Amino acid sequence: MEFFEIEGGKFFSKAVVIRYVEAFNRGDLQALRGLLADDAQIQGVMGHGLFERIEPVWRQLIEGYGMQLRIEELVAEGRIVAARYTETGTFTRPAFGHEPTGKSYELVAMEFFEIEGGKIKRRWGARDSASQLRQLGVTAS
Numbered sequence: 001m002e003f004f005e006i007e008g009g010k011f012f013s014k015a016v017v018i019r020y021v022e023a024f025n026r027g028d029l030q031a032l033r034g035l036l037a038d039d040a041q042i043q044g045v046m047g048h049g050l051f052e053r054i055e056p057v058w059r060q061l062i063e064g065y066g067m068q069l070r071i072e073e074l075v076a077e078g079r080i081v082a083a084r085y086t087e088t089g090t091f092t093r094p095a096f097g098h099e100p101t102g103k104s105y106e107l108v109a110m111e112f113f114e115i116e117g118g119k120i121k122r123r124w125g126a127r128d129s130a131s132q133l134r135q136l137g138v139t140a141s
């Protein structure tokens with residue numbers, strides 16, 4: 001795919017997002033932290049805040065749900081990068097107060113990033129959490 005090439009900085013902001021996805025898929029929270037500006041604002045379905053507030057949520061998604069992202073579309077305009085993913089996972093470890101069901105899920109997720117100075121300054125995420133919970137067999141408590 002052409003967006004993996006960095007030519008004269010043209011695809012630099014896409015490259016930051018690609019490294020973010022690769023770190024997320026490895027479960028490497030330290031690498032994720034390194035891609036974020038010190039004051040990066042992270043917003044998503046389960047809340048918003050700085051890395052310290054969001055890190056426990058990401059840890060449960062990675063470790064409990066086995067969350068993986070596959071890039072389907074990646075578009076950059078100025079400092080903004082938009083990503084559309086296929087998100088998958090299997091609920092194998094306790095997460096969010098629920099015991100694992102062993103069930104898997106697949107859904108469409110989207111994230112928008114503002115890149116500044118080679119770091120993620122802001123990140124917005126949108127996904128169908130209700131569909132995810134249904135597929136994983138999790139009921140509201």
